[in-house]
């Protein structure tokens with residue numbers, strides 16, 4: 632697929648977690664595109680996302696080695712101003728970056744298991760390092776995950792409008808920690824969409840990722856709240 636013409640919807644459909652990477656580096660042109668996007672997402676989301684070209688020993692934990700992530704050449708450190716909304720903001724804006732990577736022909740994997748000491752991220756006063764995203768050229772493209780049904784993750788009184796169903800379809804393609812899909816999207820009064828976190832590891836990050844996909848599917852963007 633031509634990377635320039637790939638839409639967000641196509642990127643969502645093509646993206647799967649990739650855990651085995653080639654040694655090939657990302658290359659300066661794509662690094663610049665990613666860094667430009669990172670700058671704007673950081674401003675919009677009050678974040679300090681950082682693309683670290685040399686992942687070094689970020690993925691040297693036993694679990695990483697078992698899953699293959701140790702081969703990732705580069706990593707995105709998801710850091711931001713620490714408040715009650717941080718994890719959801721990281722998920723929402725981080726996933727925009729993941730979709731851009733997909734459009735650029737790169738592969739990714741969100742990873743909650745990584746070596747926080749080795750990642751080499753800058754974490755300023757009042758900030759917190761939440762999670763990492765492995766990035767590079769995959770040896771494979773990953774594969775579709777097993778998924779819950781639309782009925783299991785959504786609620787609408789009466790017949791759901793088409794935009795809502797399209798949003799749910801894309802939300803079900805979102806990556807979630809251990810593929811838990813522990814979220815509920817409810818269509819309330821006045822077409823208000825509510826995202827309900829049903830718990831589990833990194834479930835708040837999941838909610839941000841899911842919200843990003845739902846908005847692309849439904850065509851109704853509404854960025855997550857920030858604390859004052």
Ligand SMILES: Cc1cc2nc3c(=O)[nH]c(=O)nc-3n(C[C@H](O)[C@H](O)[C@H](O)COP(=O)(O)O)c2cc1C
Pocket residue numbers: 646647648649650698700740741742743744745762773774775776804805806807808809810833836837840
């Ligand atoms: C918040 C979050 C944390 C994750 N942590 C890890 C991890 O530590 N190690 C790993 O191999 N995969 C991790 N994943 C990837 C999930 O296992 C994967 O997204 C899920 O199985 C769905 O598969 P898919 O991404 O191919 O659609 C994580 C995903 C998310 C969203």
